[in-house]
Amino acid sequence: MRLLEAIVDANHRALAGDERAGLRPADFAGSLPVVVLTCFDPRLHALMPEVLGVPERDFLWLTNAGAVVTGPQSETARAVALACAVEGGREVVVLGHTDCRLFAPDRREAVARFRQNGADLGAAATALDDFLRPLFNERLSVATAVGHLRASPFLPLAIPVHGLIVDTDTGRLDWVVNGYGVSSPPARQAPLPPAGAGLP
Numbered sequence: 001m002r003l004l005e006a007i008v009d010a011n012h013r014a015l016a017g018d019e020r021a022g023l024r025p026a027d028f029a030g031s032l033p034v035v036v037l038t039c040f041d042p043r044l045h046a047l048m049p050e051v052l053g054v055p056e057r058d059f060l061w062l063t064n065a066g067a068v069v070t071g072p073q074s075e076t077a078r079a080v081a082l083a084c085a086v087e088g089g090r091e092v093v094v095l096g097h098t099d100c101r102l103f104a105p106d107r108r109e110a111v112a113r114f115r116q117n118g119a120d121l122g123a124a125a126t127a128l129d130d131f132l133r134p135l136f137n138e139r140l141s142v143a144t145a146v147g148h149l150r151a152s153p154f155l156p157l158a159i160p161v162h163g164l165i166v167d168t169d170t171g172r173l174d175w176v177v178n179g180y181g182v183s184s185p186p187a188r189q190a191p192l193p194p195a196g197a198g199l200p
């Protein structure tokens, strides 16, 4: 079993009552530290990094609103890539969660809440609307984030990018994307034509 498969397996066995279930980090030294992008929801603080079974020294934690990645070269994609290039992250997990309050309100309601909060949005309401657009489905958002990271020119293909959802009540992990064996993302299969080549 590889690192993330062992993490999910240990998680499920522990929830089923197996008191001996747990990860032996020494068995996965070549796959650690792991970079984990989550939502900033404070309920996750109590779960990290224990729900993954990795020690704090092997856990590089990035958070934002909804664990969203908006593009292969977005700020979050660059932060994840830096965590790998500079801090030595060997695998990446986009970890969404159940009952994410950011996904609950519709866009109009969210904009209204900003205004109730005293924000003078003006023309920026459109930009806020663009930001809120990916926040409509937790699983799809995780899959989209994984796709953007996998297509990122900053992140080498040798680093697996996975997607999981954690249940904030039980701590159960569920797969969205198993990133092992993905060696050639569609977005990078077709090389761009050289500059000046022109179209047929």
Ligand SMILES: [Zn+2]
Binding pocket: 039, 040, 041, 066, 097, 099, 100, 101, 102
């Ligand atoms: Zn959330």
